[in-house]
Amino acid sequence: MAKVAGVGRGDHGGSHLRQKHNSAFGLDTSDTAHTEIGQVAGGIVNTAPTAFWLIWQVLADSAVYEECLREVGKLVQTDPDGVCTIDLAHIRTGCPILVSTWQEILRFHGTSIAARIIQEDTLVDSQYLLKKGGVVLMPNTVIHSDQTLWGPTTGQFNHRRFLKTRKDGTTRHPAAAFRGFGGGHVLCPGRHFASTEVLALLALLILRFDVSPVGGKWVEPKKNMVMDRACPLPKKDIEVMLTPKSNQKWRVLFSDSDRGIDIVAEDLLDGEV
Numbered sequence: 001m002a003k004v005a006g007v008g009r010g011d012h013g014g015s016h017l018r019q020k021h022n023s024a025f026g027l028d029t030s031d032t033a034h035t036e037i038g039q040v041a042g043g044i045v046n047t048a049p050t051a052f053w054l055i056w057q058v059l060a061d062s063a064v065y066e067e068c069l070r071e072v073g074k075l076v077q078t079d080p081d082g083v084c085t086i087d088l089a090h091i092r093t094g095c096p097i098l099v100s101t102w103q104e105i106l107r108f109h110g111t112s113i114a115a116r117i118i119q120e121d122t123l124v125d126s127q128y129l130l131k132k133g134g135v136v137l138m139p140n141t142v143i144h145s146d147q148t149l150w151g152p153t154t155g156q157f158n159h160r161r162f163l164k165t166r167k168d169g170t171t172r173h174p175a176a177a178f179r180g181f182g183g184g185h186v187l188c189p190g191r192h193f194a195s196t197e198v199l200a201l202l203a204l205l206i207l208r209f210d211v212s213p214v215g216g217k218w219v220e221p222k223k224n225m226v227m228d229r230a231c232p233l234p235k236k237d238i239e240v241m242l243t244p245k246s247n248q249k250w251r252v253l254f255s256d257s258d259r260g261i262d263i264v265a266e267d268l269l270d271g272e273v
């Protein structure tokens, strides 16, 4: 643990920065160790279950699958030599349906609970007194299923729900109603990284492979509702057959990374909803 707290030769930029940040907030070695563990856990535990539900939902619903495949297929260029090239950086702007499906996964299947320490006595809605020093736990499922925010279809999975322009004429939810990556002061700093890697995985999977369930039918697995994840774990494995769609060669690029995916209210420019 001493190595974590001390900045010595061989420390990398990131850990140096965190160490400076931790000292500025008066964290001692033990506190620093706790936050380091939290950082590692936060960076790992949420990506796999959320990716699972995204892939499952897209593969199991042929309408969602077709739309996602059509959209991501537009990013592929086939060279005269037969090599398929895709620039995954273009998913952010070129695949609104994929991005919307990802957000709907976190809304529909998400189970994160926001925790906040109450800094001062606060009266909410003129009736609930939150006492200083207490902890408020706010399950996102409550916010994500509130009909006053999401409308009467809140209980249905709608992969197009987050599109900015929708043909069905329904009113769009307020941007801040989506809490998939939390929000405010402790908004998830890994959201762009996680969104980029999960969508890249989905895009390459559906472009390059036919995936079919062993047994012939997609059956939704029961959920293991663990409290410390952003999405539940599936209670059992889903066995699939992966068949390459062709023997074409692929060139996979990531051309720029200066902007993340617009995923939560805080990412939107002023005036956007």
Ligand code: HEM
Residues within 6 Å of the ligand: 038, 039, 042, 043, 044, 046, 047, 050, 106, 112, 113, 114, 115, 179, 180, 181, 182, 183, 184, 185, 186, 187, 188, 189, 190, 191, 193, 194, 195, 230
């Ligand atoms: C799909 C994957 C992920 C999901 C759904 C997710 C979701 C969340 C949520 C809901 C929070 C709590 C925010 C709040 O209380 O308002 C959070 C915090 C955090 N996440 Fe993520 N996360 C993901 C991936 C990652 C990755 C890949 C990293 C790091 C590389 C990361 C690092 C963190 C950290 C450090 C915090 C704490 C922020 C703070 O307290 O200031 N997360 N995440």
